[in-house]
Amino acid sequence: MMKKKLAMAVAGIMVIGLLTGCGGKTTETQEPVTEQEASAGEENDVQEPGGGVDSSSTGEGLIGVSMPTQSLQRWNQDGDNLNKFLTEMGYEVDLQYADNEVPTQVSQIENMITKNAKVLIIAPVDGGALSAVLSEAKEAGITVIAHDRFITGTQDVDCVGTFDNAKVGALQGQYIVDALDLENAEGPFNLEIVAGSLDDDNAAYFLGGAMEILQPYIDSGKLVVRSGQTTREQCATEAWQTDVAQARMDNILTAYYTTERLDAVLCSNDSTSLGAQSALKSAGYGTEDLPFPVLTGQDCDIANVKAIIAGEQSMSVFKDTRALAEVIAQMADTFVKGGEPEYNDTETYNNGAKVVPAYALDPIVVTKDNYKEVLIDSGYYTEDELK
Ligand code: BGC
Secondary structure (H helix, E strand, C coil), X not given: CHHHHHHHHHHHHXXXXXXXXXXXXXXXXXXXXXXXXXXXXXXXXXXXXXXXXXXXXXXXXXXXXXXXXCCCHHHHHHHHHHHHHHHHCCCEEEEEEXXXXXXXXXXXXXXXXXXXXXXXXXXXXXXXXXXXXXXXXXXCCCEEEEXXXXXXXXXXXXXXXXXXXXXXXHHHHHHHHHHCCCCCCCXXXXXXXXXXCCCCHHHHHHHHHHHHHHHHHHHHCXXXXXXXXXXXXXXCCHHHCHHHHHHXXXXXXXXXXXXXXXXXXXXXXXXXXXXXXXXXXXXXXXXXXXXXXXXXXXXXXXXXXXXXXXXXXXXXXXXXXXXXHHHHHHHHHHHHCCCCXXXXXXXXXXXXXXXXXXXXXXXXXXXXXXXXXXXXXXXCCCCHHHC
């Protein structure tokens, strides 16, 4: 039922996307705009810290949207899309980015509570660090929706809208299996792993989903991780930063691959994949004699889609931020109107304090072969943005 409605909603978004692109930017922010964001062709209305919309203004009321950072393209798109859908529904939106800092996010949320927000939509910097401020929100009668990233260790989260994160990892793992033809090829092949931030619960699901596919090949010796680094802790990339991923991959290449060649890198997302790509280029990869290894990603950031087109990255996993924003805006609106949103998973999202009802969207593999269809035909990007 919800699936059908959602398919219609997504089709609707595709049409809106075709007509308008990804929407204008009315972001209130305290963070600098990055190169990556600038390349997405968007504008910012920068507002001073502490500024924001007044909850007493007209319309359906205030909704607080707390995003982790503007340094990654996707959160800018998430913020823009939420802002667009909620504004169209008649809400005032207080959209804030936390510069990847927990204290900043907490004080921004406190500010939203003070301003009598009706709903808080939060993509946490650290999913386990919001219990105290969310208990304040609950006391004030405010609904809390986790956006994309799970919020753990608290009763005070009402629902989560996300993508099937284990499936994201499984798609990445399966891509490596198919690209190296692990079922038939003799091997062995060398693999390294670049995972996400330890404070992001999603990162565990990405890696878990991928390793479920890849571990049997590591166990049988067909895949060899020469660095020996396979645990989440060993492969983590603090705050998903490109330069952190690059530095770790530089070290791995220097220590383990002076005579051996790297055949595949499992990168959990696009920002870490960019870091791995820079390290590989510095080590001489990207030539006829030494081609790029099979390299995964996630998000379909513009820089990475360009890398896919250029043959430097093999694939990314597309998570349509328009569809997620639509689902979450509908959840918020339903709560404000006294209803209960429809979910497609009421069993698996256990945050350690309760099972949180969820709506999880489906991720899609994007490669050189289908990027036009998935990203351009749907209006997510224009052809020019990918040049
Ligand atoms: C999101 C990914 C994103 C990563 C880094 C994760 O929680 O699900 O889409 O690449 O954070 O921001």
